[in-house]
Amino acid sequence: MRPGQPLAAALAGLTLALAADVRPGVAEAPQRIVSINLCADELLLRLVPERVASVTFLARDPTASTVADLAAGVPVNHGQPEEVMAFAPDLVVAGRFSARAPLRSLQRVGEEVLVLGVPTTFAEARALITDLAGRLGVPERGAALVARMEDDIAAATTDPAQRPRAVVLSPNGVTVGEGSLVAELIERAGLHNVAAELAVDGYGRLPLETIVMAGIEVLIVDAEPDAFPALASELLDHPALKRLGRRITLAPVPARLWTCAGPQMADAVSLMAAAAGEARARRPEADR
């Protein structure tokens, strides 16, 4: 499914959904799927747009979602059990961090609930997509999506000899330490993630002093300029960073590009790789 043709996709989806009912062998595959998790929205809209009955309201928000165009014609929900039941789904897809109480309510009334995990490595991201596509009865589309994700990321990957030192300023809920998906993306962009050196774990913002003293060359800001208010942008106005401006390259990476596993992660790698290139280019000048 290419973005840019959501209406056609929705229409095609309608006919496909009708046809699927009579096809033997796919009868057990869910036909009316409701997602109550943004990452599930993204994968479902990419894998089986014709069978998605409802996605979360976040899916339509272009600052939060990478499938806003695909979600434009799909009814939205806010994760409330009543809303979800009104769609009469045969599968509800949730995320590991979805609120527990609504999930239990849904299970109590007999809804089938699938809880997606949060991948921490590329291998896990691959497995997540493959498993979900298998469950939906479209393994070939899953394989295609995994291939597209891997190709896009491989195309954006660089492996320079000189890796600029980088760190994520404000890890908005994504783990950026060793052994996380984001850490892998940072490495692929040709950067050296110093989070481990600085003992950063999970949440918690690095103090500017640490950033200044650690000789950071690329500061990855988990935010999008002007997208929504974030304190991180207030911090970027700090005179200490302004004065270091000639030594530090800022790499703003919108959270939607790496919150969920998918081909959009390649865009995050590209953004960071561009900043890495800039940092390398200014290196001799800074040494002088």
Next chain:
Amino acid sequence: MTGPRRPPALTPTLAAVTLVLVAASTAIGYAPLDIPAAFADWIAGRETVAQIVLVELRLPRALSGALVGFSLGIVGAALQGLLRNPLADPGIIGVSAAAALGAVVAFYTGLAATFALALPLGGIAGALLSTVVIYALAGRGTGTMGLILAGVALSSLCGALTALALNLSPNPFAAMEIVFWLMGSLADRSWNHVLLAAPLMALGWAITTSTAPALDALTLGEETAESLGFSIAVLRAKIVAGAALAVGPAVAVAGAIGFIGLVAPHLMRPLVGHRPGALLVVSGLAGAVLTLAADIAVRLIPVQPELKLGVVTALIGAPFLMTLILRLRRTA
């Protein structure tokens, strides 16, 4: 005035301790810093990393700690004197909650993204607006009780509106950020914050200190103080204005730091012979000492991510308050 006389060197001693802690706060950080070399770079005008850390990060942090602590301490002492209630603190008249709301509004309307310092300016505006509301509610005619009720009402309203803003936030991560911000911290403050807050705070301190004779007279009762020529209405107005000018910028710069304004006057009261007028400046200094010490502790305690200043002061302040209650019960 009975009770022990104030040790003559109390104020200079506290001032000296404050200075020592400002120096310690400058010397202690997240990473070792060659302070003499950094100062040498600063004087020579060399733009090195050490110099940037010293001048742009450590000095503003230490100074804002002293300013914020002094403001909380002096206003706490003034309010305890005015309300003649040892449990009063700067939050009681709603100034802190209003300042927090102002900052949150500045943040969510996107104003904070349009220009630097919109956040602290929003906080200051919130604090000043709160005085207008308090005057409207409890300006003329109503007594001290009216002032407390107005403050409680304003605090609840501002707290609810802050929660509403968080609830409606388009960005769940931003809500988390602002919750952490409200817990209070001096991390990554800049000279802009110090220069914005200091003049207003100084004005607030001046107004508050000018109430010392009236506060002393008030210990004899409102009627006696009036008969001595002190207008209670004017005193009330001065203290509310002083609180807004001093604590509003403090909250706007450092978030909500609890218990300093409550505890500092209690620590100092026995040392100044229970005279609320004499208590003002020493409480301010004690507040500065406590805030600086807590901020140094925050950086020395090896907990990642670092503890919030407001959390540390509350962790120390709450048990103190409990012992205070026990002591009150014993003496009663």
